[in-house]
Each structure stands twice: as C-alpha cells, then as structure tokens.
Amino acid sequence: NNNWLNAYYDPVAGIYTFPSCIALADLNSDGDNKLVIADLGSGLYKMTLKVFQGTSVVQENALLDLPTGIVSVYMDNMEPRTPGIVVASGSCLFVYKNMRPYYKYPLPLLPVNEAEKSLWNAVRNGDVVADALTAALSSLKDEIYASALTSQTLRFLQLESRDEAEAFIESHKNVGLKRETVVTCLATMKKSVAEEDAISCLVAGTEHKEIQIIDSEAFTQLKSYNLPSIPVFINVSGLYDVDFRLFVACRDGKIYALKKDSTEYRVCIELGSQVVGMERIHKHMVVATMDKAVSCYTTKGKKLWSLELPANIVCTGIMDQKAKGFKALMVGLDNNEIRIYKDKNLVDTLTLNDRPQAICYGRYGREDSTLVSVTSSGALNVHILKRTAEYSEQSGNQGQLNPQKTKLNIPKKTQLFVDQTVREREHGTEMFQSFQHDLQLIRLQAAKTYIHGLNSSITPISDDPDIPLKLNATVQGIGPVFQMMVTVENTASSTASDPKLVSDLKMMFKFSDKVYTATPRIFSLPPLVPGIPYRFPIRIECIATDQPAQDTVTAVVFTRSKPKPIVTANISMPVSEGVVVV
Amino acid sequence: MGIMNKLFGWLKGKKKEANVLCVGLDNSGKTTIINYLKPNDAQQVDIVPTVGFNVEKVTMTNLSFTVFDMSGQGRYRVLWSHYYKETQGVIFVVDSADKLRMAVAKDELDQLLKHQTIMNKRIPILFFANMDVQNSLSAVKCSQLLGLENIKEKPWHICASNAKTGEGLSDGMHWLSDQLQTVK
C-alpha cells in the first residue's frame, strides 16, 4: 500500500484488547501524544494499563478487573492542560492522572432483593444450613433474573461441594450484601464548551441497563437513564450544559436515542443483527453489524445506504483529518484488511499480517495521522499516513463500472466443434437421460453415506435442528507433545432477538490410554454464539514407547440431556517423534 | 564561534555566496542547530518550534541558511521547490530519538531526492542524527533506516549531534564546507 508508512511493527507485543480499550492522548501535555492500552492480559489475570511512547512501553499499571473501556478526559481547568485517563473496570471507574492512580469511583450500589437479604440474614443467625440455602437461592434465581442477585449469591451457587459451601458461608456470613453493577461501555461528553481540551463528563453504560452521566470534577452522578437492554456502544453529540443527544447500541440489536430533557428513550434504529461498531460521521450514524454490513442512518433512524463487506467485521474506527475536513470510517475485517470508506466509497485498503482486533486513528507522538492497530495474535502495528497521500471520492474502486467495450476473442469454428454440435443435437435426449441417471446415483450414494454418518453420529456436523454444530480439528507439532486445535462452530442462523445460543455442552476425547494423554480430557464448552468459530487448544502427549506410535483420537461433543453424542470427529494423529534426549 | 570563523575564512577568499537548506521533520532540532552555528552576538536563546509553514533565514557574511519544517500534508509543499532551486547544499536533520517517525523522515528524504531540481544537482547532503540522548539511535542505525547507502550520485555524510551542547556540529560543518568548496 502506498498511502501508509509502516512505522512500527511488534509481532510479539502480546496485547489482548478491544477498540474501546485504546486511547491516544497528550498525557504529559508536551505535544508528544502517548498511546494508552488497557490490556486484558490472558482474559483472567495480568490485566494491565500500558502507556506507550514511540516504540516502547513507558509505564504499566496493574488492573484489578477486566477493563471494558478507557477514555482520556480533561477534568479540571489547570494549566498546563493535562488529561486524565479513566478506565472502566468491574463496578468502578479508575482515574489516572500523570499516569498515577488518582481516584476510584465506584458506581452507586443497587438495591438488594429482599428475599435474598432475608435468606442471608437467616444464615447469619444460624437458622438455615448450606443445603437449604443453595436450594432457596437457586429457586430465587430461577424466579427472578440472575442479574438481580448479588455477586455473593451467584458465586455461592457456583460452588460444587457442600464443604466449599459451608466454608463460603463461614467466611461471608458477616459481610454485608452488596449488589454492584458492571460498567459495559464508557464515553465522554463535553460539559459546557466544545473546545478540544474542555472539561468533559463521563457517560457509562452498565450491565443493569442503565446509562449514567458522571461529573468528572466532583465525581457525582448528574443524570441517569434506564433502557430496555444492556448498552454496548455509546455515541455522544452535543454539550451537557447546552443540549445533547446520546445514541446507545444495546445487546438486543437496537439503537436507542436519549435526550437531555427527558429520561425516556426512543427506539431509533432496529437492526437485523448485532452491532460490532457504531460511529458518527458528520450528521449520520454509521453502524457495522455482524452480518458483514455497514449501514448509514440519519439520527431519525432512516436508512440512507448499506454496504455488504466481503468478510466479517471485527472492529471499527474513525479517521478524522480535521485539517482537511476529511472524515471516514475504518473497518477491520476478518480477512486481515483495514478498509477505509468515505461515505459508501472504498478509498483505501491496508492489509495486515493478521486479523485486526482493535484499531485507533489519531495523533501519536508528533504525527497527526497515525493508525494504531492490535491484531488477534497480539501484534502491535503503527502506520503513518504519508504526507502526500490524497483521498478523493474518486480514488476508490467502487461506484459504476464502465461498460465493457473490448471485444471478446471468440475462436473460429473447427470441424470438431461442428461434429460435437451435430451429435448433441441428434442425441440430446439420451445424453441428458444418461447424465441424469448417473447424477441420481451419485446423490443416492452421498445421501446413504450421510445418513449412515448421522445415524451413528460419527460426522463432525450435527443435524439436530436445536444443536447445529460443526467440529473440526488440526494437529500441530511433531510429537511426542502435540497441540490440537479444536474448532467448534454453532451453525444456526441467528437473529438479533433470538441469538440461538447453544449452551451446556461438554467436549471429551477418546483414545487409547496406552498411547496418548490429553489435557484437558474433558471440559465444558462456553455458550456458543452462532457464526463464530470457537477454538480450544488441547495438549496431546504420546506416551507410547514402542516406535512408531500413531493412533486415532476421537473428539466427542455431548450434552447431559442426550445419551447420544451430538458430533464426533476422528482425528488421525501424525506419527510421533521420539523424545529427544540431550 | 570557532567553527563558523573557519568556514567563513574559506568562503571569504572565494567571494561567493552559498545557500544551504536546512530541512527535517518538525521538532528535529533544526532551529537549535542553526542558532548554535550563528555568531555569538546573534544567537537566539529561546527557540519556538516551527509549526505550519514557517521559514527561518539566517544570513552570515557569505553563507545563508534557509530552514523549514517538512511537515504538514501537501498544503505548502509547492513552495519548497522554490528553495530547492537556489540551494548549494542540504542539511537534513533527523531526530534520532524519534524511532516512530524514522519512516516518515525516510519518506520525506526520498521525496526530496526524487524532486527534479534536486535530482539533477550534485549537491552535498549533510545528515545530523540529532538528539544524542539516552536511548536514541546511533548514526549508523539512522543511516540504515534512512537507506543512505542508496544515495549514489551525491556526496553525503552523517554525524551524530547534540544541538544543545554543540557536539558533532563542527565535524559535520567542516565536511560541508569542504564539499561546498570542491563543488564550486
């Protein structure tokens, strides 16, 4: 690509993050913008807030809980103008100034369910034992939503043995019940002036279907809204003190509009699929969805245009060249591309080595037109737009194609061709019949094999309409230790309102105990969202000592409620090398 | 100052005037370098970073420096060729601590060398790998990243410098004045 300079590429940066967790900000107010990334670590531990200057990490702060969003925000009027970084993590907003922890704002607690409260009270008084508590709480959970219970109750219900439950009760019975929420998304809104470095307030969406506007100077809640679903993306326009409009994309596949002087919401856009990214370009909303579509809507919810992209959309971003008045949509695709769309015209494509997981465009260091991207393998890329690059509406390859004027090069008629034509004309019926006969036989054979496979569940594809699954596996390594990547995909076609999750599945491996060991040998699958391949790495070790060892490993997916496996895959393992003795 | 006296001495005899262009990305230290080279009494103390298109001209007895930033996207680029025409030498300053923008500096250099008025002139190019600070790149590394080995038809020289202390500047300026004499 000749519009972008490859300024930096670190294939082993090992970053795991999302577009909402990347920000570019002038943290030291020296004109040298830093890159801030909330790294999710392994997804369970080692979550850190990293600050990059140029090509190196200059600061790291550990995070206690998974980050869901970061924003840079000016919180005071002090000179020099230094923005703070706010990290949404768990039920709190963590504020960093000059990259030092500065303030922690816990979101207001939610009321605890009365029945739940009295149950725990009874436990404290010794009136209820562990088993009874488990029973009572789980029936309560079935009655009301799980999210209406406290995390203490939910954790308690996950305990498997009675000893654990008793120990849990012992250690928790004197702790007050707290019902906390979780921040799902975070945005900022300028308070009273629109200047670049003006004070902003924070807009947070929560797991309890709420939008809260929080003052960043005093850390008090200014306003809150209730929505019918859980917010995932927030788009803000306007000023808090003057007038503003919020567009909130929720997990029900709808975008709601909120206004300053009303606490009511309005359904603005109903999408046929889940939102992957939502950006505002000038007066319009541009929404990327899971069905590979990018659509543009007016703020009234009227659809202006829609584009179908060649691959799944992973993330979106905005390319805003203020000096040129150029604003375009960037989309990161599953096929490793980052595409730039000006309105509905494709103006540029940048191909990475891997799938872009998060992208962010803005000023980094001293360069205004920098594109930072993190790929799914954890690589960090920095591209800088060439100073001579020009994007015009015409530079794209979209739009009307010119009518073809070139003449086709048709070969001359040969004798052979004429003979064939005559033969086909005379014996057309017989030729067609014999072809159809053979075709039917092939189909029959295929159907028989398929039926046999389905009947014995030995296929890697399931026919069960409730649990349509696809399973495949690849084996890496030369042995004796192999890595097997098992991919499971839910092939149901979903709609936004009915996501058709498949849950409660387990996977197990069958093989000769004399030849292999596998870790894990059996494990539970997470709920499977349709259309997304889930990959699980399995460690297989060949323990047979007599060479050469080679056997088949069978992967089985099953559910507790059915006696028959849902899908089965036979994986023939490669010949294992012997242990290298050094 | 010592360096400049020597340079003036050589050029004085020749009674010729030399125009030298001092370019590089913004914030690379051009203004600081030129200020250091100025005679003592004229030296400026505060240096304001050059933003947008802002030309600095420093004229000494028979040597004049034209300094501008190679920043911005397109808008003022057309003006540059005007300065390219009347130059007898180029000082290209790179911030050796800004690893991220090395690719940008290289891109600007390539475009300068490709520019038709520069391409056909056999003028000397002096590179300053400026900002000799803790983790800055060495002059050798800079010349690698800038692809200097590909410059075949022009004399060039690179030296590490620190414009704040003046380190490395006289080395480079000696080379440049030698070149200016032989070219003429």
Ligand SMILES: Nc1nc2c(ncn2[C@@H]2O[C@H](COP(=O)(O)OP(=O)(O)O)[C@@H](O)[C@H]2O)c(=O)[nH]1
């Ligand atoms: N540490 C260090 N700082 C320098 C050096 N050269 C320039 N600077 C500083 O870098 C900043 C930009 O320099 P300036 O001459 O304005 O860059 P210009 O935009 O290329 O004219 C100023 O704050 C200088 O003081 C150097 O060699 N070392």
Ligand SMILES: [Mg+2]
């Ligand atoms: Mg300057």
